[in-house]
Amino acid sequence: MNQIDRPITNPIVVLREESDDWAILFNPDTANAVGINPVGVAVWKMIDGKRRIKDIVLEIKASFKNASESAFEEISSFVDTLAKHNYVGYELKTTTIVE
């Protein structure tokens, strides 16, 4: 993969937090939206282009005592799903052109 392991949120997507700690990610360009649970909200807030998935997983495990053993797989899958629907992107590696 020619992309780095540091996901970054689509800057146009808006996080709308609701009273039960779930939230909606809303893309005003398309009016598409998706509901996410409190762990998803925490993950979303850590997707900053600086943290790797495994950094996020470590922080989630520290914050949520009931985080499952398969947290890495679940969070990776969650971020991949967000990426598939353009809520999240991955920066591409910088390539050097040698003439």
Next chain:
Amino acid sequence: MSSESEMKNEDAEKVVTPPLNMLYFYLTEGCNLACRHCWLAPRFDAIGNRSITLPVKLFETAIREAKPLGLGGVKLTGGEPLLHPHFTHLLEIIRREDLSLTVETNGLLCTPEIAAEIAKSSNRFVSVSIDGSNAETHEWVRGVPGSFEAARQAVRNLVAAGVRTQIIFTVMRNNFDQIDAIVHMAEELGVESVKFNIVQPTARGVKLHEVQATMSVTELIKLGQHVELELAPKTNLRLFFDYPQAFRSLSYIASGDGCGVCGILGILGVIASGHYALCGIGEQVPDMVFGEVGKDPLEIVWREHPILKALQAGLPERLEGICSRCLMKRRCLGSCVAQNYYSTNSLWAPFWLCKQADELGLFPASRLGARPAQS
């Protein structure tokens, strides 16, 4: 970590006729109760010999013609479906055709023998209406003395027969303070779930709204949140508060709120007069009658009737007002098209409760988001 389905707002895909999943049979125009809030206003008929009932032959015809279109189940409702003089024969037909069975009843005629007949269907579910935690309240709503204990006994009979049973409780000013008590009663009776309905401003419900015997939108939203966030976590029963999805918490929707994507595009009504209709609303609104069972081929009705085609092509994108801007519209589909049409003569009008909530500033802002206009 994300809810089951995205709330997509993309262009409607090419319209194809959806499968006809369910037929709702409104078996009789009569009812042995006289409920103040009924959205169909059937004629009072204590023993079922004064009202039009759907002939068995037409019942069979509708099922036979619906099966190739995808029919998987039927709902028997009314009026009061157990007033139908050949009710057990209808159950035999349903079993023979291997269809799932849903019954909505007031329970008065649901004897142990009838419960046992219902239990013979492999996939059966019955809702019994109980609108109070005591006889005084229930019978004020339902208009007939003795109906409270009869309904409770019906629930006992159904549970004892092994039928998945639900209590339906319609919330109004005279009973809203019994919501917690009805859940406790439901636990004692051993039902699977309780559904809290809202009085719709249709037929007799119009009058209840006019005299303010119903709850305000503000109160309904608070009651819904009470049920979802306070009552539901304390009970093993499944609780459903039937307000539009825009008001339901995401956690509640994700836990399986029992009301996922609206089924209207896969449902057709058959009313007691022997006509196809959008649903029971056909008894009130002639525009919503689509053809005659046995005379008009169901396949043609289902594929070609202009109103059904319009709904298939237009929902949810043609919804107007607050519904056009709601992120839940792909799941909710306007909440109740029949109600919307009854009130406005438009298939695309917004649902009354959402419209009022919007006007009062109570519509959840997080659930709004229209697609930008194309330049």
